[in-house]
Amino acid sequence: MSMLIDVRNLDFSFGSGELTLPVLKNVxxxxxxxxxxxxxxxxxxxxxxxxxxxxxxxxxxxxxxxxLDQQLINSTEQVKVKVRQQIGFIFQQxxxxxxxxxLQNVSMTLEMYNGSSERERxxxxxxxxxxxxxxxxxxxxxxxxxxxxRQRVSIARALVGQPKIVLADEPTASLDKQSGQEAVxxxxxxxxxxxxAILLVTHDYRILEIAxxxxxxxxxxxxx
Amino acid sequence: xxxxxxxxxxxxxxxxxxxxDRTKLIAAICGVLFACILVFMQLGFxxxxxxxxxxxPLKLNGDLFLMHKQSEAMWRPVNFxxxxxxxxxxxxxxAEVSPLYLGLAPFKNIETQVKRTLMVYGFxxxxxxxxxxxxxxxxxxLRLKDTVLFDESSRPEFGHIRPLLxxxxxxxxxNDYKVAIRGLFQLGVSFAADGNVVTSDLNFMRIFPNRNxxxxxxxxxxxxxxxxxxxxQAELSSQLNEFVNIFTYDELLxxxxxxxxxxxxxxxxxxxxxxxxxxxxLVIVYQILFTDIVxxxxxxATLKAMGYQxxxxxxxxxxxxxxxxxxxxxxGCILSIGLxxxxxxxxxxxxxxxxxxxxxxxxxxxxxxxxxxxxAIHKLKAAxxxxxx
Numbered sequence: 001m002s003m004l005i006d007v008r009n010l011d012f013s014f015g016s017g018e019l020t021l022p023v024l025k026n027v028x029x030x031x032x033x034x035x036x037x038x039x040x041x042x043x044x045x046x047x048x049x050x051x052x053x054x055x056x057x058x059x060x061x062x063x064x065x066x067x068l069d070q071q072l073i074n075s076t077e078q079v080k081v082k083v084r085q086q087i088g089f090i091f092q093q094x095x096x097x098x099x100x101x102x103l104q105n106v107s108m109t110l111e112m113y114n115g116s117s118e119r120e121r122x123x124x125x126x127x128x129x130x131x132x133x134x135x136x137x138x139x140x141x142x143x144x145x146x147x148x149x150r151q152r153v154s155i156a157r158a159l160v161g162q163p164k165i166v167l168a169d170e171p172t173a174s175l176d177k178q179s180g181q182e183a184v185x186x187x188x189x190x191x192x193x194x195x196x197a198i199l200l201v202t203h204d205y206r207i208l209e210i211a212x213x214x215x216x217x218x219x220x221x222x223x224x
Numbered sequence: 225x226x227x228x229x230x231x232x233x234x235x236x237x238x239x240x241x242x243x244x245d246r247t248k249l250i251a252a253i254c255g256v257l258f259a260c261i262l263v264f265m266q267l268g269f270x271x272x273x274x275x276x277x278x279x280x281p282l283k284l285n286g287d288l289f290l291m292h293k294q295s296e297a298m299w300r301p302v303n304f305x306x307x308x309x310x311x312x313x314x315x316x317x318x319a320e321v322s323p324l325y326l327g328l329a330p331f332k333n334i335e336t337q338v339k340r341t342l343m344v345y346g347f348x349x350x351x352x353x354x355x356x357x358x359x360x361x362x363x364x365x366l367r368l369k370d371t372v373l374f375d376e377s378s379r380p381e382f383g384h385i386r387p388l389l390x391x392x393x394x395x396x397x398x399n400d401y402k403v404a405i406r407g408l409f410q411l412g413v414s415f416a417a418d419g420n421v422v423t424s425d426l427n428f429m430r431i432f433p434n435r436n437x438x439x440x441x442x443x444x445x446x447x448x449x450x451x452x453x454x455x456x457q458a459e460l461s462s463q464l465n466e467f468v469n470i471f472t473y474d475e476l477l478x479x480x481x482x483x484x485x486x487x488x489x490x491x492x493x494x495x496x497x498x499x500x501x502x503x504x505x506l507v508i509v510y511q512i513l514f515t516d517i518v519x520x521x522x523x524x525a526t527l528k529a530m531g532y533q534x535x536x537x538x539x540x541x542x543x544x545x546x547x548x549x550x551x552x553x554x555x556g557c558i559l560s561i562g563l564x565x566x567x568x569x570x571x572x573x574x575x576x577x578x579x580x581x582x583x584x585x586x587x588x589x590x591x592x593x594x595x596x597x598x599x600a601i602h603k604l605k606a607a608x609x610x611x612x613x
Contacts, residue, residue: 055529081533082531084528084529084531085530085531091526095522095523097241097526098244098523099243100240108527112531
């Protein structure tokens with residue numbers, strides 16, 4: 001199994017000089033294709049910061065962060081954008097575009113790539129929404145959907161580009177138990193079908209069972 | 225990425241975001257529409273000013289025109305000696321010359337007896353100085369003592385002359401001198417004169433007893449057909465006294481226009497109004513774009529996290545600016561056409577809505593929105609995808 005995320009000796013801190021606040025200390029972790037890794041830990045332990053560095057959203061300077069064979073430490077914006085385009089993101093809030101329908105929101109992922117026609121994009125997006133159980137909600141705007149439905153749209157948006165990696169930050173935080181479990185169940189099922197690796201940051205212990213591996217982060221250090 | 229994806233996708237998203245919030249869209253359109261109407265009206269008044277300023281010289285029938293150098297415009301002339309005009313007859317290319325006498329005088333409204341100032345043109349009826357058929361046809365009447373022709377385009381405050389003439393009531397006073405109106409013509413009013421009458425040179429001297437035929441306000445020169453006007457102009461100006469200007473027809477029009485543009489600061493005032501309209505519009509559109517970015521910053525940050533690049537959002541902002549420009553301009557233009565008609569009927573001055581004006585103002589509005597876009601895009605930095613988690 002090939003290694004999609006390979007992080008070695010990553011150090012990261014906010015601020016500079018005397019105000020330096022270390023967030024991640026000597027973090028080493030690797031994630032393989034098709035693996036589902038849950039990262040847990042108390043607030044302020046650096047989970048989210050770790051996720052933004054791996055996702056190419058935040059610049060780190062020390063250590064080694066290889067994602068899809070691209071070194072992200074001291075990388076250019078171009079490299080990070082390229083990596084981001086191959087990653088599916090699921091946010092704590094659904095972060096859907098409220099002026100667009102579910103179908104259009106999912107299509108936004110596909111509009112970044114060349115080669116497909118509008119019809120192909122819409123068909124692909126509709127199929128994805130079908131897969132997350134929203135086949136009858138294609139033309140609903142986020143305002144007209146429930147919290148769980150919105151999060152499922154955002155799962156569809158993250159997966160429709162067939163990314164090799166999905167990064168999710170507290171995807172169930174704003175959902176009740178049932179819709180939260182429904183959302184991660186769908187996420188897991190679709191990821192397993194396509195061999196997508198998932199790094200999921202959460203402190204929702206109700207969803208631990210979906211993980212292949214659980215990693216605990218505390219004060220910027222990975223506990224064994 | 226191909227061109228369609230480059231421009232079309234951000235434009236489509238801009239459009240979808242615009243039409244999502246109808247109330248805000250209407251408010252935004254009103255802002256642009258407001259600027260649009262302001263600019264249309266200012267430029268309309270300015271063009272109307274220039275067009276009306278040139279309405280009298282436009283109809284003058286001559287090749288070269290003499291005016292005193294101190295004459296700032298036809299409506300405020302400085303006299304010069306008739307002999308100065310006669311000297312030009314010595315040039316072989318000059319066919320005929322005739323003096324034009326100009327004066328502002330109060331005209332008594334036949335019905336209300338209220339006096340109001342208008343412009344009096346005096347010239348030899350045989351010279352046919354105006355290219356106006358109604359004046360040419362009435363040259364016999366003009367030769368009669370104490371007769372004038374009245375400009376039907378004059379403001380209505382002078383009275384409804386046509387029905388009065390038909391009723392036989394044609395006697396009034398100009399400069400407290402009794403005259404009879406023997407006919408009507410159409411010339412047009414200007415900012416300087418609310419109305420016009422033409423009369424013979426002899427009658428002119430009767431209306432203005434202080435004037436004498438030796439002191440003229442303007443000299444009209446006609447050349448033999450086919451002579452090069454510019455060349456004759458140069459030769460004559462070397463022979464004439466230095467206190468007279470010698471203009472070609474086009475130069476005279478330009479001179480009248482420039483008076484209003486520069487000497488009278490009215491041209492500046494309208495230019496200033498135009499700029500202020502655009503500045504107000506600029507601020508409005510900037511505010512709209514700015515708050516739009518602030519309101520959508522999380523959505524933009526999300527898209528950035530998905531891999532959309534900064535340029536996409538710049539194009540989105542400019543597309544929004546473009547849509548606002550177009551959506552504001554169309555109703556603005558239609559409303560302005562109505563306002564132009566209203567102004568024409570109220571001011572009795574020409575306010576033409578020309579195609580070139582429409583195009584010019586559209587580009588003004590478009591530039592205004594584009595500049596607002598340039599000012600607003602710095603706010604895009606607020607959309608930082610790392611803050612999304």
